[in-house]
Amino acid sequence: QLQPVESGGGLVQPGGSLRLSCAASGFTLGSYAIGWFRQAPGKEREGVSYISTNGGRTVYADSVKGRFTISRDNAKDTVYLQMDSLKPEDTAVYYCAVGSDLLTPMTARFWHYWGQGTQVTVSS
Secondary structure, eight states, X not given: OOOXXXXXXXXXXXXXXXXXXXXXXXXXXXXXXEEEEEEOXXXXXXXXXXXXXXXXXXXXXXXXXXXXXXXXXXXXXXXXXXXXXXXXXXXXXXXXXXEOOOSSTTOGGGOOEEOOOEEEEEOO
């Protein structure tokens, strides 16, 4: 069972920053593509960002372009989501998903292995 572990969520003021981490438990994260998704109360899970297995392709939702940056550190076997200029509408539970390289990676149903999520709250 491939289950990643997310960390780094918390409460931050509008305009602030957080860095989320996605780490592996019992497998090598560097062998997989990684997707970050989020789900706010009463809303569907939406794709936020994606990085391919070799790190050569990244994808961002329009709502986070220019504010979020995805990266992977193979030495630490960790994928990061740097979130800057946070807005109240970024408030959600953020999930890391593990899978294969995808042509359309921002669709949740194409991913099968999910972490438990980490809460991000942007509020003054």
